Amino acid sequence: MSSTREPLTRDRIVDAAVRLIEREGVEAVSMRRLASELGAGTMSLYNHVPNKAVLVDLAAERIMADARPYHVDSDDWRDHIRAHARAVRELARRHPRAFVLLATRRLSSEAGFRTIEAALLNFDRAGFRGRIAVGMMRAMVSYLLGTLMREVATSPELGGIALSQYADVDVSAFPLSAGVIGELATYDHDQEFECGLELLIAGLERYQS
Amino acid sequence: MSSTREPLTRDRIVDAAVRLIEREGVEAVSMRRLASELGAGTMSLYNHVPNKAVLVDLAAERIMADARPYHVDSDDWRDHIRAHARAVRELARRHPRAFVLLATRRLSSEAGFRTIEAALLNFDRAGFRGRIAVGMMRAMVSYLLGTLMREVATSPELGGIALSQYADVDVSAFPLSAGVIGELATYDHDQEFECGLELLIAGLERYQS
DNA sequence: CCCTCCTACGTACGCCGTACGTCGCAGGGA
DNA sequence: TCCCTGCGACGTACGGCGTACGTAGGAGGG
Secondary structure, three states, X not given: OOOOOOOOXXXXXXXXXXXXXXXXXXXXXXXXXXXXXXXXXXXXXXXXXXXXXXXXXXXXXHHHOXXXXXXXXXXXXXXXXXXXXXXXXXXXXXXXXXXXXXXXXXXXXXXXXXXXXXXHHHHHHOOOOHHHHHHHHHHHHHHHHHHHHHHHHHOOOOOOOOHHHXXXXXXXXXXXXXXXHHHHHOOOHHHXXXXXXXXXXXXXXXXXX | OOOOOOOOOHHHHHHHHHHHHHHHOHHHOOHHHHHHHOOOOHHHHHHOOOOHHHHHHHHXXXXXXXXXXXXXXXXXXXXXXXXXXXXXXXHHHHOHHHHHHHHHOOOOOHHHHHHHHHHHHHHHHXXXXXXXXXXXXXXXHHHHHHHHHHHHHHOOOOOOOOHHHHOOOOHHHOHHHHHOHHHHHOOOHHHHHHHHHHHHHHHHHHHHO
């Protein structure tokens, strides 16, 4: 009966939090729920974690650490940047419910630095150094953050958000919008992601010399 | 004594919510607090608003409606795109605590459509039509969303997040990062915004043909 | 054998959103 | 005039939240 139940650990707690976040989203996380899923008393968690906020931070970092190295067979810096961007997107798609967390938080961990270093290497290959490289990288990060936020915030709802959303406004007052209402009402995330990516790369080429 | 106190109204409630959000952020909003600030009983709010979630939605839309028209003296599409982007940024900076709200939500109101229409007009000027224009616009929106999220999420804390964040990781393991650690630790939001903006415009020029 | 310390846990407080029932009042028919 | 009806304001109550605090029990060192 009193079998040595697995003792509480910061790791075990963070793991449970990550699983819960991925299953039901951040808003489902509560100390009571987490504890009961671990078969422990609520307040026992506080022996390993100072409060809920840092627990969520830890979970975010753990998820961030799931960023995987990517591999490309090419000497072209463009291919490296593409691969890096796609890797970030894969991370976001692997953890759609948790991505808002990563986006909100300022990541300071080693995993974050690995990503930064890899990005800087790619920009270095393209001939960008110093503060310029940082600026370009941040523009890229902003784009990724933005598209992926839009993508993961949109996808959990059934694919077609479509026209029902716009039903109550008089579209005819906006002629240009009316002309592309079909495109406005649908999302092809793959294609849109690549489209923006190529746009940024084209800009980079322009600024290269 | 029984002076005709202002009666509760959906408008008055939403106004109070907007003010509270701007003052202390979304997480400070609670039905009890809102009611007490209005000098009303908590449950009275529910006569005008079905629940808290839609109240927050209404507040977000009200803030979105604060987007202001911008004016440019130029025939160059680049200047129009710049002006539009800066206007969005101004909106974000006027409502830093509320911007996450706007970013998260899918805006369906008329105000949203006005913005879309204006953007499409600018891309039309640049020679982009149809699905291509929508793609370019969405890339632009993604960039704006990303930078502004980063900017407003960063600014409320004292300006210098700086090196303390990175203190616990061994930077020497990341040579490129180490070389620009000063730039990584500081943010010049004005300059970074413009930098990314010009990068996108350069990309657009490239795709224009 | 005892003392110390660490961890698990229960209780309690002050918040939260909101379902539900009541009360008072304004306005309209008879 | 009186009464009825409907609506807005409000109190109470329930279940859930984060967490401060006190306690108990067991492991390990003296």
